[in-house]
Each structure stands twice: as structure tokens, then as C-alpha cells.
Amino acid sequence: MSHQGLGEFEQMVLVAIVHLRGETYAIPIVDEIERRTGRTVARAAVYVTLRRLEEKGLVSSWMSDPTPERGGKGRRYVKIEAAGARALRDARQAADQMWRGLDPAKLRTR
Amino acid sequence: MTRPPRLARGVLQRVLPADARDAIEGDLFQLFTEHRARHGAVRAYLWYWREVLSFSTRFTVDRAARRNPLDFGAIPSRLDFMLGARMLAKYPGLALVGGFGMAVATAVGAGAFAFFTSYLYPPLPLHQGDRVVVLANLDRFTMDANRRLLHDFVVWRSELRSVVDVGAFRTSRRNLITDTGHGEPVVVAEMAAAGFRVARVAPLLGRALVDGDDNPEAPPVVVIGHDVWRTRFHRDGSIVGRTVRLGRIVHTIVGVMPEGFAFPISHSYWVPLRVDPAAHAVGAGPELHAFGRLAPGTTKEQAQAELTLLGRRAAAAYPATHARLLPRVMPFTDVFADGNGDDWEATIMTAMVAMLLVLVCLNVAVLVYARTVTRSGEIAVRTALGATRARIVTQLFTEAFVLSILSALAGLALVAIGLRYLDFIVVKISETGTVPFWIDPGLSTGTIVYTLGLAVLGAVIVGVLPGLKATGGQLRATLGHIRGGTGGHLGRTWTALIVVQVAFTVAILPPAVVKGGLLKAMATQAPRFASEQVVVATVERESSAPVEGERPRASADTWGTTQAALLSRVAATPGVAGATYASSLPGIDDDERIEIGSGGVIRTEWTRTFTVAASYFSVFNIKVDAGRTFNATDEALAADRPVIVNRSFADSLFRGQAAVGRRIRYAAHDDRVQPWHTIVGVVEDFPAGVEEPGRTNARIYHLAAHGAPENRQLLVRLQGPAAAAFGPMLREVATAVDPALQLRRIRSLDAAYADRRRTMGMVTLALALVVGSIVLLSAAGIYALMSFTVNQRRKEIGVRAALGGDARRILTTVLSRASWQLLAGVVIGLGLSLVIDRATGGEMMAGRGLMLMPGIAIFMATIGMLAAVGPVRRGLRVHPTEALRAE
Numbered sequence: 003m004s005h006q007g008l009g010e011f012e013q014m015v016l017v018a019i020v021h022l023r024g025e026t027y028a029i030p031i032v033d034e035i036e037r038r039t040g041r042t043v044a045r046a047a048v049y050v051t052l053r054r055l056e057e058k059g060l061v062s063s064w065m066s067d068p069t070p071e072r073g074g075k076g077r078r079y080v081k082i083e084a085a086g087a088r089a090l091r092d093a094r095q096a097a098d099q100m101w102r103g104l105d106p107a108k109l110r111t112r
Numbered sequence: 113m114t115r116p117p118r119l120a121r122g123v124l125q126r127v128l129p130a131d132a133r134d135a136i137e138g139d140l141f142q143l144f145t146e147h148r149a150r151h152g153a154v155r156a157y158l159w160y161w162r163e164v165l166s167f168s169t170r171f172t173v174d175r176a177a178r179r180n181p182l183d184f185g186a187i188p189s190r191l192d193f194m195l196g197a198r199m200l201a202k203y204p205g206l207a208l209v210g211g212f213g214m215a216v217a218t219a220v221g222a223g224a225f226a227f228f229t230s231y232l233y234p235p236l237p238l239h240q241g242d243r244v245v246v247l248a249n250l251d252r253f254t255m256d257a258n259r260r261l262l263h264d265f266v267v268w269r270s271e272l273r274s275v276v277d278v279g280a281f282r283t284s285r286r287n288l289i290t291d292t293g294h295g296e297p298v299v300v301a302e303m304a305a306a307g308f309r310v311a312r313v314a315p316l317l318g319r320a321l322v323d324g325d326d327n328p329e330a331p332p333v334v335v336i337g338h339d340v341w342r343t344r345f346h347r348d349g350s351i352v353g354r355t356v357r358l359g360r361i362v363h364t365i366v367g368v369m370p371e372g373f374a375f376p377i378s379h380s381y382w383v384p385l386r387v388d389p390a391a392h393a394v395g396a397g398p399e400l401h402a403f404g405r406l407a408p409g410t411t412k413e414q415a416q417a418e419l420t421l422l423g424r425r426a427a428a429a430y431p432a433t434h435a436r437l438l439p440r441v442m443p444f445t446d447v448f449a450d451g452n453g454d455d456w457e458a459t460i461m462t463a464m465v466a467m468l469l470v471l472v473c474l475n476v477a478v479l480v481y482a483r484t485v486t487r488s489g490e491i492a493v494r495t496a497l498g499a500t501r502a503r504i505v506t507q508l509f510t511e512a513f514v515l516s517i518l519s520a521l522a523g524l525a526l527v528a529i530g531l532r533y534l535d536f537i538v539v540k541i542s543e544t545g546t547v548p549f550w551i552d553p554g555l556s557t558g559t560i561v562y563t564l565g566l567a568v569l570g571a572v573i574v575g576v577l578p579g580l581k582a583t584g585g586q587l588r589a590t591l592g593h594i595r596g597g598t599g600g601h602l603g604r605t606w607t608a609l610i611v612v613q614v615a616f617t618v619a620i621l622p623p624a625v626v627k628g629g630l631l632k633a634m635a636t637q638a639p640r641f642a643s644e645q646v647v648v649a650t651v652e653r654e655s656s657a658p659v660e661g662e663r664p665r666a667s668a669d670t671w672g673t674t675q676a677a678l679l680s681r682v683a684a685t686p687g688v689a690g691a692t693y694a695s696s697l698p699g700i701d702d703d704e705r706i707e708i709g710s711g712g713v714i715r716t717e718w719t720r721t722f723t724v725a726a727s728y729f730s731v732f733n734i735k736v737d738a739g740r741t742f743n744a745t746d747e748a749l750a751a752d753r754p755v756i757v758n759r760s761f762a763d764s765l766f767r768g769q770a771a772v773g774r775r776i777r778y779a780a781h782d783d784r785v786q787p788w789h790t791i792v793g794v795v796e797d798f799p800a801g802v803e804e805p806g807r808t809n810a811r812i813y814h815l816a817a818h819g820a821p822e823n824r825q826l827l828v829r830l831q832g833p834a835a836a837a838f839g840p841m842l843r844e845v846a847t848a849v850d851p852a853l854q855l856r857r858i859r860s861l862d863a864a865y866a867d868r869r870r871t872m873g874m875v876t877l878a879l880a881l882v883v884g885s886i887v888l889l890s891a892a893g894i895y896a897l898m899s900f901t902v903n904q905r906r907k908e909i910g911v912r913a914a915l916g917g918d919a920r921r922i923l924t925t926v927l928s929r930a931s932w933q934l935l936a937g938v939v940i941g942l943g944l945s946l947v948i949d950r951a952t953g954g955e956m957m958a959g960r961g962l963m964l965m966p967g968i969a970i971f972m973a974t975i976g977m978l979a980a981v982g983p984v985r986r987g988l989r990v991h992p993t994e995a996l997r998a999e
Contacts, residue, residue, distance in 0.1 A: 029139055045163060046170035049136055053129075053174075065135065071145065073115070075138025 008060075008093050014039070015051045016060065016082060016090045025081045028052060052080055060086030116144045117157055120164040127168045129175070136167065188510040195507065196514030203483060209892040210476040210574070211519045216885040217472035218516075218523030218566050223530050226559040230531075231538065236444050236550050238375070239312045240405075244444040245275065245412065247402040247419060249437040258437060262397035266389050267422060268404075269306075274415040275404035275441070279306030280385060281376050282400050285652065286358040287847065287854055288381075295847040297652075297854040299545060300334075300358065301379035302386070308335075310405045311375040317341075318352035318367030325384035334363040337380030338371040358383070359852045374549035376403065376447065395433025401447050416441045445550055472889065473516075473573035479892055480512065481578035488582055495583070505579040512575025513567065520567035526881075527563075528555050533874050611937045617890040618941025618972050622964040623948065624883045628876055630804070635872035639699075639865055640801035641732075645689075646861035647828045647838055648697060651678070651846075652854045672819025678849045679725075682828055685845060687838075689831045690731035693816060693823035695723035697864055698732075699802035701811070705779040708765060716779055717765055720807075723814045723822040729756075729795060731829050737762075739772040739793030742815045746792075753815065754792040761810035762794045776812070789814075802865060826855070834860045891975045934976040938969045 008016075018034040019026055028048055035043050055061045066077040082090075115121075121137070128136055140163055148156035200207040236244055247268055249258045261280075269278040281303035287295030301307075308320035316338065325333055334356060336345075345351050355362050363383065374380065387398055406415055423439035484491075491504055535553045539546060547553060653671065675693065682691040695701070701722045708715055726742040728734075734741075737759055746754050755776070762771035771791050778786040795813070803809050816822040830838070839858040846853045912922050945965055 027139070028135070029143065044166055044170065046167040049132060049167070050170050050174050053132060068134075068138075071142060072138035073141035075134045075141065077138060078132075078135030 008089050011047065012051055012055060012060075013090065013093055015048060015055065016086055019061065019080060019082045020087075020090070025079060027077045027079050031080075055086065056080070058085075059083060060089055114148075116141060116160045120161050123168060124164050127171055129171065132171075140164075188506055188513075192507050192510035193514060196511035199511050200515060200518075206479050206483060206892070207515060209888050210479055211515055211522070213472045213885040213889045214476060214516055214519035214570055214574075215522035215526065216881050218520050218563060218570070219526035219530070220882070221566050222520075222523055222559055222563040223527045225562045226527060226531060226556065227534065229558050229562075230556050231534065231551055233443065233445060234550050234552070238310075241444070241550075243406040244310055245404060245406060245415065246442045246444050246447045247272075247275065247278065247404060248440050248442060248446070249423075249434075250440050252436045252438045259399035259401065260395055260397055261400055261402055262387060262389050262392055263394045264422075264426060264439070265400060265402045267426070268402060268419070271422060272404070272415075272418060274407050274410040274418045276407045277306040277309045278402065278404040279304035279310060280400040280402045281307060282385070282398055283377070283379070285854055285856075286381075287851055289357040289359075289847065289851055295359075295843060295851055295854070297856055298358075298381055299379060300381040300383055301376060302384070303376065303379075303382050304385045307375060307382070307403070310403060311373070313370065313373050313375070315367040316370040317349070318365070320367055320369070321382060321384055326386050328386055328388070330384070332361050332363045333366045333384065334358065335367040335369060335382040336365055337369050337373065340380045341368045357851075372549070376401065377548045378546040394430050403444060403447065412441055445548070470569070470573065472885070473570045476515075476570075476574045476889070477577050480574050481581060484508065484578045484582040491583060501583050504583050505576055508579035508582075509571055509575040513571035516567040516570035516574060517564075519570070520563050523566075524555065524560065524563050527559065530878075531555065607933060611933050611940070613890050614934060614937025614972060614976075615940035615944060617886055618938050618968055619944035619948065620886065621883065621968045621971075622945050624879060625964060625968070628879050628883065631872050631876040631879065634804055635869050635876050637801055637803075637869075639799055639862070641799055643799070643865060644833045644860055644862040645830045647830060647834045647842070647858065648861050648864060649826045649828075649842060649855040649858040651675070651693075651824055651826045652856060653852060670819075674850050674853060675819060675823055678826070678846060678853065679727075681845050681849055682826070682842065685841065687831050689829045690727070691826065691828045692727040692731040693725040694728055694825045694827055695816065695822040696825055697861065698722075698799045698827070699865075700868065703808070704812075706776050706812070707779055708774070708776050717810070718808050719761060719765075720809070720811045721814065722811055723816045723820075725816055725823060728813075728827075731827065732798060734798045735796040737794045737796060738770070739791070741793055741795070742813075746815050747817055753787075753789055755789040755815075756793040756795055756813040757791050758795055758797050758809075758811045758813075760797050760808075761812065764808070764810050827861070887975070890972070891978075931976075934973060938972055941972070942969055 014035050015031060018031045018038075021034055021038075022030050028045070031052075032043055032045050032048050035041075035048070052061065052063070056063055060083055061080045062083055063078050063080045066079060068074045068076045124137060124140070125133060140160065143163075144156055144160050147159050151159075235241055238244060247265075249261050249264060250256065251258055265278070265280045268275070272278055281301050284300050284302055285297045286300050288298045289295050303321065305321040305323045305325060308315075314320075315335065318335075320335055321333070324330055336351075336356075341347060341351060345354075348354075351365055351368060354365050356365055357363070358381070369382075385400075387400075389397070392398075406412060419439045419441055423434070423437065426439075427434040427437065494504060495501070531554060535547055538548075538551065653674075679691050679693070682688060701720045703718055704721045705716050706719050708717060724742075726744070726746070729736070729741040739756070741756060742754070757771055765771075766774065771794050774791050775788045776791065777788045780786060789812075797809060797811075814822075828842070842858060843855055846855050913919070942965055945968075
């Protein structure tokens, strides 16, 4: 799977899953992104992104058993797939290639 | 409140794809529970709704993008909004007329919503405020509250299980005597100690009232509010234990309540409620409000069932007083709104008022439809290029939304102005003189959200309805007429709508013009006497709210002596030219129907009545035209008590004949014939410049007896304009006469009249806005019709012109259809107007109906013709070759 079409937010979600040991569900992902970026994240955006990533085969998911504290609903766990890890690695390499020879600290704007 | 809002969950279920639904619902449920535990139920609810909106938007956009990555379907884009703004600039007439009408309608709808939700039925800002209730006895037939419920209160307090901490209160006015020596009336809540338990607010200092305080033998105590503690006692930390004099009684301050506490209405002083049930018969006693808190785990319905049982028992035991009574458990805010617990009535009223917006929007939709069909070529081309019907309707909706949201913002500004005025009225009618603590003045978030909802509704009617019609079945056929300019037609529904609109306008204009004229005249006239040199004040004895049927605390004699003493002390004050009493402010009096006996024939007339002290005429130098004014012997006459009339009375009712010596009496009430009065004098019309146009200026003066309750308005004429220091000085004089004597609303007569003019001005403005928007929309409707008719017949006009047809004849033909619709509307409207005038006995139009109606008909016809000028000129400019080319 090529990293083509892996957007910035998709990358963030994938990295968050990796940070959470490769297997987690949406609530910790939102917390992880907010904690690391210091930005507020639209929760719905994470769910939409997870669905897209799954459709691309980058993550897989399964439902847990329902529990009363969740109103009788289960949890959808997601796990990063090999294609996901590869896409993430490719995206990082592409970014590194693009940055080679540049010093972010010396970036100037007019 | 342990689960997320059901409606929001329903929305979520509809919006989310099936494979994602369970997981998201579960996550949000879990987060909702955490939010509730951390921030409380209300914030958790708000959070949940925000999330639901966010999920709805994201997943809808996602679904649309999946369906067609290049066309987001029914999701409005930024371009649509920009196009909407451009359409407003391109059609400024439509934007202004439609926007004005929608703004007024939105203001009326949002204003009604704000009134009901923020003023009549707002949430009570107390811990579990929705469980605090009022217990009331309603009259089974009139649904008015009967507040003489002392004995019921005693029963409810001891026997009710579903309502706990049952208490009662009444509002009274006491004179707070401070170190400066003069008394200042303050509003006091005489309240059972249960009130503090119901409110669940702990005192800031000292203690609240406790059950033993209401014992008549207990020392008098008072709890004060934070504002009083701050302003009057400078945040004195050792205030508890100090004494303060309320009227004749010295009270010990036992506690200070925290900032913002004003239970039960907007009180800052609380004294124990000391009423002895044994001193009053069942169904008698002081007027009270009873309240309580629903017991844990009990519903309002269960409490109502228990109260109904007690009510039946009371009705069986005391049929004379309780057979008509219906005990009700109601939301606490009904204590002020005087409601009957049926808050669904408010919902119905709000919905009915919102219908005005629907009507206005339908009118605007006619205009927009006329515009939309001129764009049918563009719509057809876009359809041919693959745009879906939903996409085009969405674009039209967005264009309309730009107009409706701008109108809504203008409407909100109007509501904000209106609410400021409403606060002014609430303060006036409130028994405490301030806004109840649960009313948050100004625009609430709820009102803003509701207004946005109205904007969406308006956009749906204005944009979607014409859009659906314009993109209907005939669209394909339109492709062939792109160059011709227009397609489609105005159906019978639209035409009928315009006829109805013209008829409605013609019907409501005459009464509106008459009423508006009268109000404007009242709002702009200035008194033609030195009203700025007159200071007025309401005089009261310190007492609890007056108790009808209860023996007054002081006899009329004692009260009369106090009144006389006050008058002589005030008259002796430096700078005072004279002082007197009257039943109300000069010129602001009641209408009564009187009977005039003449040669065995009795005729009835309307007149105004005013009760004054004997000195009234001399204090205001009112000239006597005939006979005399009142003298000391008049009061002694028990029967055939003399009256004085003014010049207008004598002129209009006796038509120049001598009035002195004639007899009059009031029309019978409840079949009881009223006694005759003899006219002993005729005086000049006074006051000048505060007449109410359209209302009789004939006035009868009665003499107020010594110590009569009618002597409630103190009128002091000064030798020069009233200075600011005069008010405090007047209070000092009153306190010196009697510490229990209260002077309220001290102000100059000029200021009182200005208040009245302001009210009239606001009503006139509101009336002018509503009528103006109707007239404008009506004119715009006619304009759209004319414009459409001419556009539709451009080809025909061109062909006729090419064949050498006479321009006038062509135009007559073209306009005939529009003209008959105009005529039909005017005729129906005039008929309706006549019916209204007859039904109200000519009162609606103040007898000017016949004179006004032709004028209004001509006015509407002129508006119609003026509206037609533009389209007609465009029609004449159609070149024959252009018309023929379209063939």
C-alpha cells in the first residue's frame, strides 16, 4: 500500500495508535493526539478517519462485548496493520527526504 | 438525567452508519457519564448535544463525499453563501422588502419565545430548582388563583407527604428607619423558615430564619440580603446581632444571605411569617403564596394527586369556600407569572406566533419564486451538466438562508430592544419593584438558538419551496426556452395568495391607522401646564399586602388624621405652593358608563371619573366656569353626594345647556341601580395636553372622604421646578408625621407623563413595524405579479408592437389580470374591514371607518399601480425583433 493519500490527520491517528501499543480504541486516541499536540481535536473527525483507514486496509477493528457502563454498547478496538505501519514509515521517509538540507529553525517568512 | 438526552441519541442513530453506530454511542455514553460526574448534568447535556452536532456534520459530509467525491451533494459550500450574498446585492428591492418583513416576523416570533422561556417559564436557578413548586388554589371556573389559603397551608404543611418543606410567604412594605432619621420603604418577605430549606442556600453570616422565629412571642428578627449588607452596612462583619428598625418595630439582624440569593422573588429582607390561623375564618385571612419541594423520588403528578385528595376533603368540609377551588401543584415561577401551571399553553402560543413568520415567509417565497423562474434557464443548464435536484435546491436554500440569517440578526436586535422594555414593565408590575431572581434579563442563548431555527425555517420556506417548484417536472421543457428568459408560471395558489394578502392588508390598515394615529398623538403631545413643578408620590400605610375583607389596622379616622397632618406639613414646607390628594395622576383616570336623567328619559354616555380632595381645584388654580367647587359640607352628605364636571362634559353631554343642578348616575352593576349624583359645579378642562385622542375628555370629579383609600396620590405643586433634593425631604416630612407612613414612586408629574409617552411610543413603533412590513410585502407581492406577467408576455407584446398595436391598449391587456386581482383583494378587504367595524360598534376605527376605507382602498390601488410602473416600463421597452427572435 502506498502512502499516497495519507493525510496529516491520518498520520496523526496512526501514530497515536502506535504510541498506544498498536491496539486501542477511539477515546484514548483522541486523548493521545490532544496531549501530544496541545490542540483540541474534533472527536468525530477521529472516528471518520478511523473508518477511512480501515477501508484502506491500514487498520483493522473488532467489537468488544457490551457493558452496562457504556449504555449496553461495546467498544470498537483498532489495530494497526502491516500496511498501515508501512504507509506511516513511507510518509515519514518522504517527509524526511523533503526536509533534507533544510533547518526548520531557520525558516523565515516574509 | 442519568442518560444522554433521548432526542440527541435519536439524531445520532439516524445520522451514523450502521457499522459505526454502536461503538460511537458507547463511547459517547461513557464520556457523558464522566462529564456528568465532573461538571453536572446540564453541562453534560450541552456537551453531548455539541458532540452530536459535530458527528452529524462530519458523517453527513463524509457520506456525501463518498457518494461523489467532486459533488458534496446537499452540503452547502462557501460558494453557495457567496452566491447568496451576491443575489442580495443583485436584487436589492427583494432583499430589502423580504428582509424587512422577515426581520419583523422573526422579532415577533423570537420575542414571544423569549417572553415565554425567559420570563414566564424559565428554569429556577436553585439546586434541583425544577423540584421547587407552588401550591395554589385555582378558581375552578376562572382559573384565577385564590390566595386566601392560610388554612389550606396549615393542612398542606402537616399532611402532605409528596411535598416537603411546605412554606408560605407574602410581600410587604416596611419603612426602614436609618440613622438619618427618615424612613425609606423597603420590600420585605414575610416568609416561613421552610423557605430557606427549600432554596437550599446557606447564609453567608449568622443564620437563616428558623421555625421558632414565627412564634408571636419570639423576638423580632430579620435576615438581610448581600446587596443590603454591602450597600447599607458596608460589609460589616459584625452585623449579626445589630438592630434595625422596620417601621415601628426594632428587629435584630440574625443573618446575611450570600450574593444573588433573592428567594422567593427578588427580596433582600426576610422576616418570619407570623399569621395566626385561629384569628381568621376558613377562606379568609391574608393573601399568601404557598410553596414546597417535591419529596425525593416523588413526581409532580403524584404530588398533584395527593393535593387533589386534600382539596376534595376541604371541599366536602367547607363547601361555601372550597367547592369552587382546584388545588394545583405548579412550577415555582408561576408565583410571579400568575399562571395556572399549564406551561404547554406557552408552547402553543409560541407556535402560533411563529406562524406569523411562516405567513411572511410564504409572501417572500412568492417573490423569490418569481425571481427563481427567471433563472430557470440557468437551472436547466446545470441540471443538464449533471447537478442533482438536491444540489440545486440546496443552493437556493443557501441563498435564501443568507437573507433569512441577516433578517434574523436584525430581528434579534429588535428583540433585544423589546426585552429591555419588557424588563422595565416587569419591574413596574413586580410587587417587589425588581425583576424576579430567576429572570435573566436580555437575550438568552435559548432565544438565539430559537431565532437561528426560525432563520432555517424561513430559508426552507423561502428557498426550498420555490426551488422544488422551479426544478419540478417542467424543467426539461425549459431547456428549450433558455434564451426566452422565463419559463414556468404563477399557479392559482400563488395568485390566490396575493389576493388574500391585499385583502388582509386593506382589512387591517384602517384600524391600524386609526390606532396608530391615536397612539402617536399621545406619544408626542406635551402637557400644557407646568407639570415639572408638580411632584407626585403614592401614599401608603405600612402594612402587609392589603387584605380584603379584613379589618384595617387603623380606622379611617386615624388614617384621615395622618393624611391631613401630612398634607399640612408638606404645604408648610419651603418652596411648596400647595398640596392635595387624588385617586390617580391627573389625566390618567378610568372610564365609566353613566346615565343621565332628562324628562323621564335616561340615556347612557361614557365619561372619565376622578376622585379628588376638596383642595385639588385651588392647588392647581382650576377655573370654575359655573357653580362651585367642593366644600366641607359636601362630605357630610351621605346620599345624593355632589359631583363636579368639566367643560367638555357639560358641552358634550348637555350641549350648551346649564349643567349645574342636573343629575347623573352610574350604569347599574350586577343589576344594582346606582345612586344619583347632583352636579354642583363646572370647571375648566384640566390637565391640558395629556388628553387621549379618540377617548372622551368628559370628566366627573368626586370628593374623596376624610381618610378614604382614594386619597392615595399625593400631589405637591412647587413654586419652581422640582429639585432632586425634594424627594428625600418629602420622605423626612412623612416619617416625622408617622414612621409607618410610606411614600412610594416619588417623581415629578412631568416624568410620570414622560413614562406614559414612552410606553405609547414603543407600542406605536411595534404597530408601525408590523403594519409597515405587511404593506411592504403586499406591495412587493403585487410588484412580483406585475413583473412576472409582463415578462411572461414579452413575446406577445413584441408581436403586437411589430404589428403596430397601440401601446396603451397593449398595456391594458397585459395588466388586466393583475388589476382584477388587485381589485378582488381590495373589495374583499373592504368587506372584511366593514365587518370588523360593525362587529366592534365602530370602536376599532373610532367612528372614522367610512371616511378611512375609501382612502385605504385608493392607497392600496396606488401602491399596486406604482409597483407596476417598473415592469410596465420594461414591457414597453421590449423591441419587436427581440420578441420575435425568441420565437
